[in-house]
Amino acid sequence: xxxxxxxxxxxxxxxxxxxxxxxxxxxxxxxxxxxxxxxxxxxxxxxxxxxxxxxxxxxxxxxxxxxxxxxxxxxxxxxxxxxxxxxxxxxxxxxxxxxxxxxxxxxxxxxxxxxxxxxxxxxxxxxxxxxxxxxxxxxxxxxxxxxxxxxxxxxxxxxxxxxxxxxxxxxxxxxxxxxxxxxxxxxxxxxxxxxxxxxxxxxxxxxxxxxxxxxxxxxxxxxxxxxxxxxxxxxxxxxxxxxxxxxxxxxxxxxxxxxxxxxxxxxxxxxxxxxxxxxxxxxxxxxxxxxxxxxxxxxxxxxxxxxxxxxxxxxxxxxxxxxxxxxxxxxxxxxxxxxxxxxxxxxxxxxxxxxxxxxxxxxxxxxxxxxxxxxxxxxxxxxxxxxxxxxxxxxxxxxxxxxxxxxxxxxxxxxxxxxxxxxxxxxxxxxxxxxxxxxxxxxxx
Amino acid sequence: xxxxxxxxxxxxxxxxxxxxxxxxxxxxxxxxxxxxxxxxxxxxxxxxxxxxxxxxxxxxxxxxxxxxxxxxxxxxxxxxxxxxxxx
Numbered sequence: 001x002x003x004x005x006x007x008x009x010x011x012x013x014x015x016x017x018x019x020x021x022x023x024x025x026x027x028x029x030x031x032x033x034x035x036x037x038x039x040x041x042x043x044x045x046x047x048x049x050x051x052x053x054x055x056x057x058x059x060x061x062x063x064x065x066x067x068x069x070x071x072x073x074x075x076x077x078x079x080x081x082x083x084x085x086x087x088x089x090x091x092x093x094x095x096x097x098x099x100x101x102x103x104x105x106x107x108x109x110x111x112x113x114x115x116x117x118x119x120x121x122x123x124x125x126x127x128x129x130x131x132x133x134x135x136x137x138x139x140x141x142x143x144x145x146x147x148x149x150x151x152x153x154x155x156x157x158x159x160x161x162x163x164x165x166x167x168x169x170x171x172x173x174x175x176x177x178x179x180x181x182x183x184x185x186x187x188x189x190x191x192x193x194x195x196x197x198x199x200x201x202x203x204x205x206x207x208x209x210x211x212x213x214x215x216x217x218x219x220x221x222x223x224x225x226x227x228x229x230x231x232x233x234x235x236x237x238x239x240x241x242x243x244x245x246x247x248x249x250x251x252x253x254x255x256x257x258x259x260x261x262x263x264x265x266x267x268x269x270x271x272x273x274x275x276x277x278x279x280x281x282x283x284x285x286x287x288x289x290x291x292x293x294x295x296x297x298x299x300x301x302x303x304x305x306x307x308x309x310x311x312x313x314x315x316x317x318x319x320x321x322x323x324x325x326x327x328x329x330x331x332x333x334x335x336x337x338x339x340x341x342x343x344x345x346x347x348x349x350x351x352x353x354x355x356x357x358x359x360x361x362x363x364x365x366x367x368x369x370x371x372x373x374x375x376x377x378x379x380x381x382x383x384x385x386x387x388x389x390x391x392x393x394x395x396x397x398x399x400x401x402x403x404x405x406x407x408x409x410x411x412x413x414x415x416x417x418x419x420x421x422x423x424x425x426x427x428x429x430x431x432x433x434x435x436x437x438x439x440x441x442x443x444x445x
Numbered sequence: 446x447x448x449x450x451x452x453x454x455x456x457x458x459x460x461x462x463x464x465x466x467x468x469x470x471x472x473x474x475x476x477x478x479x480x481x482x483x484x485x486x487x488x489x490x491x492x493x494x495x496x497x498x499x500x501x502x503x504x505x506x507x508x509x510x511x512x513x514x515x516x517x518x519x520x521x522x523x524x525x526x527x528x529x530x531x532x
Contacts, residue, residue, distance in 0.1 A: 006501040009475040009513045011460065013520065014468045325512060329519030361472060388505075 008386050010361050028362065028385055031315070031353045031394040035419040039317055039355040039392055042417065042425065048319040048392070049337040051403060051416040053428070055093055057313035058399075059421070062097050065309060068277035072285040075300040079123050081255055082108040084306025084400045085314075089418050089428035091115055094309075102304040106133035113140065123252065123302070125171065125213070127151075127185060134158050138166045145169045145213045145252070147186055152200065152207075159206035169211035169252065170197045174232050176225040178217045185215065189232050198236065202244050209246070212236055215254025215304070219263065223275050223283035226253060230284050234291035237299060252302035253284055259311035261348040261397045270348075277308070307400040314399025316342065317355075320391045321370060331365045333384070335393060338369025338376045341413065342398060343405040345378050352378065355392040358385035371410060408432065448483045452522050465521055474499070478513060482523075 032039055035054050042052055062078075069076040079102035080094035086108060091101070092115060101112035104126030112122050119140020127147045129137070134151075135158055137144050146152050146168055159166050171186030172194045187194040201209045212233045216225055233251045241247050257280055262270040288298065318337040326332055339345050352367060365384040369376040378395070387393070406413055412432035419425050448454075451464035458471035460479075471479060481491045488510060496503050517523040 003500045004498055006495075006499040006506075007472055007474050008509045009478045010472045011469050011475050011479075011513065011516050011520065011522075014470060323512070325515050325519075329516055 007359055007361070010363070010386070012361075012363065028358060028360075029351075029353050030355065030357060031396065032355050034315055034394075036423045037419060037425055039394055043317050043319070043392055045425070046415045046417050046427065047431065048317060049335075049341065049414050050317050051341075051398070051414065052315045052317060052425075053087075053090060053399060053416070053418045054313045054315075055418055055420050058090070058093050058310065059097065061309050061312060062094065062099075065277045065303075065305065066097075068281040069285065069301065069303065072281050073288065073301055074298060077250070077300050077302050079121075079252075079302055079304050080309075081304045081306030082112065083404055084255075085310050086111055086404055087416060087428055088115055089426070090310065100302075104128075106130060106136065109133060109136060109142070123169075123213075123304070125215075125304075131158060134166075135162065138162060138164055141167065143167045143169055143210060145171050145211075146197070146201075147171050149187075149197070149200075152197065155207065156204055163206075165206045165208050167208050167210050168201060169209065169213045169248075169250070170194060170201070171213045171215070172233065172236065174214065174216070174229060176216050176228040176232075178220060178222065178225045180217070182215065182217050186213070189236070194236060195239065198240055199243075202240070202246070209240070209248065211248055211250040211252055211299070211302070213252035213254065213302075216256055218256045219258045219307070220256045221258055221273065221275065223279045226280055227283040227287040229253060230287035231291060234288055234293055238292045241297075247297045248299055250300040250302050251288065252304065255303070255305040255307065257305045257308035259307045259397060259400060261311060261344070261350065264347055264349055266349075310399040311397045312399060314397070314402065316395040316398045316402070318393050318395060320387050320389055320393060322389060323387075326366075331363050331384075332368060333365050333387070334368045334370060335378065336370050337378070337395070338371040338409075339378065340369075340371060340376075340407040340409040341402060342369075342378060342395070343402055343407075344398060344400065348397075349379060349382070350398065351396045352382060352384070353394050353396065354385060354387055355394055358387050358391075361386055403429070408437065412436070447485070448479070448517075448522055449524055454479060454483070460522065462520070462522060467520065469520065469522075475513065478510070479517075479522075482514075482517075 034052050035056055079100040082103045100121040101117045102123045103109045103112055119142045122142040124137045124142050125145045155166055172189050173183045173186045174189035175181055187197045201207045214229050216229050237248050258274040260271040260274050316337055318335045321336050322334040324332045362383040362385055364381055367379040369378055415427050415431045416429035417425050418428045452462045454460050458476040460469040492503055492506055495506050518525050
């Protein structure tokens, strides 16, 4: 006699209440392959968990962003935000596409130089720049984005010592209607501090002011905030010309464009609500073009968007370690990737999907990582199908920040793999081993 | 441990617990399983029947059985008065 198909026995409570406006998804999404390579094959070859990046997605996303801005504004230059993802292979793709480098530390500066980026195409941001870092930047003709007056005076001291000129811009913070206002970085626009800094720099012999920079926040859902920022920077640019007869070469609007990830607490999924590159481009370029800057003197528009360019290209493949019930009967699942690898899980409801057709029965589930710590929660509540120990899952949109902010904790950080345009996979960062961790430790004699 | 007398189970997998006022749905395997439990059968006997009738190995079934059992207790369809009772 032929046996009946087995499905895990399930009892589900019928809850009466206000039905969801959106209803349940008609079908559970499955991610069974990435750029043509089956998830099972990637995990067999590179282990679990494993980060996988798609070169195809990176280049397509970049092309989309470039097109949005270049069709609206004559001079656009992207600078790849190293802190978002500074794996050499990833940076190389952005540089190959024409991006400059945007770095925020001496380490990132050295990394960009080592990759082969010309010093004059490095924008040096951030509040932490030591004398050594600034000397390196000046010697390589990089553009230093000054964050505070102490840095400005340190620069004057170093340029005098080196008897060299430094190319500089100032970072400006301002009220764009976004909360929280990021006023911890740079000089404030509204209270006149930014204008003071410009005046001070214009009077310094060895500082050449070439641009203005701002970065209004992160995951900004309102393109209109960028229009306000662009207008305020344009005002400073025009004022600089009026007083000193000097046209600045660029305006840098920084980053902060939202990716399609869903923020915790958001009602609608990010994929439905996030502005497109066209929305941001329309707001920013309109503000610049309609400012008082004469068209022949329009500055180059620099953009340092990181998250929106790389988040979609990264996946984390993971394995189910266990299914269990909490004391209240709630379904819990443990996977082999923890929050130490997924820093972004602290602010996003990351999309977690099975890699093969699961049971049709969905149940609200908490997904835990494998760390022996209570905070290791990947998803608090997700309607998830029943999967078995050993089943493979895919977490999508993890390309930004995770492989730079990950922590080594109780186990090794995994392989990172890139799938190239021909559909071949390559390890771009090897899994750690005991040697990796031990070779920097020193036992006292 | 038995299914409490206030619980009624229909032929199509609808469960009503008049003690708590809650109602539930069972999937077909859940319905088959709860019927065997309500007949007072023990795990070994139920496991034998399931493994011969369904495409399932005994370890997977045993895991699922205990999880299902936990849910029945959680929904007060079965009551465990002694936390050290094990059946």
